[in-house]
Amino acid sequence: MADQLLPDRLDAVIDALVARGDASAALRDPELAALARVAADLRHYPSRDFTARLRARLERRTTMTTTMTSGPAEAGHSADYAMREGFTTVTPYIWVPDRGLADFLVRTFDAIETSVGEIPGHGVHRELRVGSSMVMIGESGRSDVPARPVAFHVFVEDVDATFARAVTAGGTSLGEPEDRHYGERAGFIRDAYGNHWYIATALGPQSLGHALRTVTPYLHARDINGYMDFLSRAFGAVEETRAEQPGGVIPYARMRIGDAAIEFGTADPMPGAYFLYAADPDAMYEQALAAGAKSLSAPADRPSGDRIGFIEDPVGNHWYIARPV
Amino acid sequence: MDVSTDEERLLIEAAQADPARFVELYDRNVDRIYAYVSRRAGSRSVAEDVTSEVFEQALSNLGKFKWRGVPFVAWLYRIASNALADHWKREGRDSHDLPPDVPDEREHQDLERRVSLFQLVDRLPDAQRQVIQMRFVEDRTIREVAAALDRSEGAVKQLQLRALENLRKDAGHHG
Numbered sequence: 307m308a309d310q311l312l313p314d315r316l317d318a319v320i321d322a323l324v325a326r327g328d329a330s331a332a333l334r335d336p337e338l339a340a341l342a343r344v345a346a347d348l349r350h351y352p353s354r355d356f357t358a359r360l361r362a363r364l365e366r367r368t369t370m371t372t373t374m375t376s377g378p379a380e381a382g383h384s385a386d387y388a389m390r391e392g393f394t395t396v397t398p399y400i401w402v403p404d405r406g407l408a409d410f411l412v413r414t415f416d417a418i419e420t421s422v423g424e425i426p427g428h429g430v431h432r433e434l435r436v437g438s439s440m441v442m443i444g445e446s447g448r449s450d451v452p453a454r455p456v457a458f459h460v461f462v463e464d465v466d467a468t469f470a471r472a473v474t475a476g477g478t479s480l481g482e483p484e485d486r487h488y489g490e491r492a493g494f495i496r497d498a499y500g501n502h503w504y505i506a507t508a509l510g511p512q513s514l515g516h517a518l519r520t521v522t523p524y525l526h527a528r529d530i531n532g533y534m535d536f537l538s539r540a541f542g543a544v545e546e547t548r549a550e551q552p553g554g555v556i557p558y559a560r561m562r563i564g565d566a567a568i569e570f571g572t573a574d575p576m577p578g579a580y581f582l583y584a585a586d587p588d589a590m591y592e593q594a595l596a597a598g599a600k601s602l603s604a605p606a607d608r609p610s611g612d613r614i615g616f617i618e619d620p621v622g623n624h625w626y627i628a629r630p631v
Numbered sequence: 632m633d634v635s636t637d638e639e640r641l642l643i644e645a646a647q648a649d650p651a652r653f654v655e656l657y658d659r660n661v662d663r664i665y666a667y668v669s670r671r672a673g674s675r676s677v678a679e680d681v682t683s684e685v686f687e688q689a690l691s692n693l694g695k696f697k698w699r700g701v702p703f704v705a706w707l708y709r710i711a712s713n714a715l716a717d718h719w720k721r722e723g724r725d726s727h728d729l730p731p732d733v734p735d736e737r738e739h740q741d742l743e744r745r746v747s748l749f750q751l752v753d754r755l756p757d758a759q760r761q762v763i764q765m766r767f768v769e770d771r772t773i774r775e776v777a778a779a780l781d782r783s784e785g786a787v788k789q790l791q792l793r794a795l796e797n798l799r800k801d802a803g804h805h806g
Contacts, residue, residue: 313788341795347745348767350669356679357661364657368650538691
């Protein structure tokens, strides 16, 4: 070995180290021991392509969070990102076969229909204002399209009166109004399409009812931690609170995406659909895919005038990532 | 409190108020976390996946970080330890595996030495740095490196030797 030149001997040592993690060649050659130690450390040298890519991804995520958080509040400063008036970053999109759900919302919550139109080939698109929130409804006009019922937390002035109206409008009680330990008087309704409405009136100054809008999507998942992590990576969602029981079960958690709140409970998923306003739907679509979402349709300019990309998240919820014109 | 911890604290507070500042915390710590993870990961792709996971989670949870005088990197090591344990679980490794330890004083010194070494690599002359990159990061043979750089194998081996000698010399404590 000693009659080999130093560069060749070093190369043999590196070969053994890199390919097999074998340092014995270095030990047999004391002249190379110090260099072999450097070589051993270099096996852990990070790829600079990798560190730059990860940096860019984090940077994109933080920029997006900042844009979304400040966008709606400062719409006047952000000419390329004006959210439709009255809307928040996230709007539930409920698919049903007919206009019965819109009727139910009008009769129960005094909802006001603000817009209705045809979706060519897909039925009717309807928008309703419920208190301080907007809800979108897609009416397929077909009974063979499986329903995708979802759940909502709704704050009203008088839960008992609203609950009674919901039952009159065809809802089924899942739990009569009662004072709940979490600071609200709440009753639970299932409508004729299977959607759950957790109707509540705030009790006391600490109640969530003072922090949330009228309607907040209530998403169910079995692995809330994993799902929240996905939403954080995909959409820059920020955790606001989380209750944790022994054994890691999370009975309740809440995140914010832009200016919209979303609540979570551990239960079998009720996968639905949500409209998500983003300053850059293309970038957010890519980010969602990188976070583990499945593409349903790449971003494109739609007949409605919005640019929209469609994805399905790991729980099965569909997200329409949109930028309004 | 020394100047660097004071500075770190300010930086964390800045990033908590404005997430765009998070990349500064990333720049300061990515080599440490990668070095810690790489030692336990078994492969580059796992080390990269877990390192990504650590910073994605750190960004998501930055609001929950509370300054208690412990360096920020200690918090990141804890996230990394859990991320590795989760990775092993997903890989179907024995679920009795406990999360790996966060670095003790001795490992901490080892990691700091490696981080300094990585920064020295970044400052090597281009040709030497490229050889290190291809040999150690891309696992290429001398013949492949020679072809890529359009040099003889002998010349590449010389570059490799010179790079390692420079690194040993500049790192000081390797000699």
